[in-house]
Amino acid sequence: MSNKVVVAGVGMIPFTKPGASDDYGVMGANAAKAALADAGIDYALVEQAYVGYVFGDSTSGQAAIYGVGLTGIPVINVNNNCATGSTALFLARQAVESGAIECAIAVGFEQMVPGALKGAYTDRPGPMERFAKTMAQVQGFDEQAPRAAQFFGGAGRAYMKEYGIRPDTFARISVKARQHAARNPFAVFRNTVTLEEVMAAPTVFDPLTRLQCCPPTCGAAAAILCSESFARKHGLDTRVKIAAQAMTTDRNSTFDEGDMRKVVGYDMTAAAANAVYEKAGVAPTDIDVVELHDCFTANELITYEGLGLTSVGTAEKFIVDGDNTYGGRVVTNPSGGLLSKGHPLGATGLAQCAELVWQLRGKAGDRQVEGARLALQHNLGLGGACVVTLYERQQ
Template identity: 85%
Template sequence: MSNKVVVAGVGMIPFSKPGANDDYATMGARAARAALADARIDYALIGQAYAGYVFGDSACGQAAIYGVGLTGIPVVNVNNNGATGSTALYLARQAVESGAVECAIALGFEQMAPGALKGAYPDRPAPMERFVRTMTDVQGIDEAAPRAAQLFGGAGREYMKGYDIKPETFGLISVKARRHAANNPFAVFRTPLTLEEVMASPAVFDPLTRLQCCPPTCGAAAAILCSEAFARRHGLDTRVAIAAQSMTTDRNSTFDEGDMRKVVGFDMTRAAAGQVYERAGVSPADIDVVELHDCFTANELITYEGLGLTPEGTAEKFILDGDNTYGGRVVTNPSGGLLSKGHPLGATGLAQCAELVWQLRGDAKRRQVEGARLALQHNLGLGGACVVTLYERQ
């Protein structure tokens, strides 16, 4: 059995810096209620819940969902690093598509601490150990620099070495992100930046400066997924459907080829995107708007090519020609992306979903991509996982 899955409702709360937020359960319940209100559906009609978060004890999902209602439904807790929110979405979509349930909620939330990401359990092997070991073999290790910045900065160096691009090209991505975020009331950082400000900000790991790195963020977002038949029966909005979705994990190339781009998920991205295009019968040239995982400017740049938005080796021209923004070929991260909207790990994938649903409905206001009909979402987690989702306006 294969049901067409529509996104009947989405919701999110404004993202914030750590310390300026509600607790995770309050944030999660607020986002869930916003999605239910957007769908115009009662919580009693939800058959399953998938709750994503990274930093929290077991059953945090129940703590958030219980703030909405106590109906006895299955609540599945999901943790998949940066791809957590999209993993919850992936599981909810599978449940609805298979007919296991007619309507499900995917919820993501995160209550983060200031500063660089750190492992929570120093008394056992770290899941990123093999990635760090591979990185060390390729480029060495800087004990003073954040690990994530070294991994993604190394990918940027790899690209620079291969295609002789300027460091400022990465900085232009941050300038674009802030320009887009200026129109997003949910974003943490909305003040426009100049290229000079980006490049003059403190160095984190060459070629990355501080303003090219996403901030630790708190927030929550949610989506209501249901079968098209269920939506029609209950008078719900059927304008936006999931046309195709794929989730990939690492292969041998991540560790065996000495390429930092592959260490941070380039091959996962390329494989997931290829599967989505094939299943939906579309090409990258058909895509109108994209929300992609710009945790660092270097990752946005290499992801342009991983998603096939521009041929390999042409990302700098793609940026300089303005093909990644309004008036260009495809608008990338109209929300401001992780760089400016923020990156609460468990919520990011569902915030991307919300933005693209608004875009396809024509509800994105000053961020609206005119005539958007196909929207692509890319959400990455080191360790690793990549989820690519294609949404269509029906």
């Protein structure tokens, strides 16, 4: 038998621009302490730690978690590109659900530098080479533009070509993201922007302007996962459980079909989401609130359809009608998302978890989605990995 897994505590620190944060170890420890305090348990009760980061040396996880305590527990370092935080969450959930342990902590942090993402090594093949080669074959490669923007901008172009949508449809997502982030004290960008300002910003890679790209960010977040029996034994909050979770990686369609949407993970997203819906016995129309991986506006748009929040080819209407925000069909990225809350790679998945747990507890303040009962999380990393998690509020 498998254990029912509850999220007993979550914590995060305010996200900042590079250069304005504490060191990664301090950030990670502070987020972990916040999650422990939220759960109301002592670190001595935690049996395993899964710690995620992308830019850091081996055992950086220990350097962060040692700031919480030295209890001798296993510390597993996790690096899975932008899906790192959710991968740590996935591993912690597996450990608890299997019965191997009863309580785990998942922590994610990132101390980033300004500018576009770059690989750490130049003396060996990069893990993204096959993706870059595929992109070059499909749409060419621009030496002057950031590579990530070319991947996701290309996905946006492919969608525009097939469905004939307007370029400013993508920009509307940035406007929505800033409106949501204005209510979030943890977000790096809390000022609102107009559609005209988004469109007038410098072009990074058509159709994406600068305000349609997530910023390099520093930050940390954490979650305490435990079995329901452990939570009840220790008097912990059992209101939020993980109803289903799935993790996927690339298949042949990523490289063989000449579609930039698939190169950036559309099929991974759809496969993970469908697995989650099937396991939990719910439909996309049942979801109340979503935190999805909006590293670029183009990815948010195609992910609406990948997650089944709107049918294929209808994302523009979904956006223009306001079905992606308060008063619409499903509130997407109430935190402000990666575009406005920020994207410290290793922390992102756990920050999404924190937001959704607060939503299901009814503790999201001005961002609260009224009556939220089912919450969906989508975290994507090129290279590739996708984790989709469904949280349910228990009575």
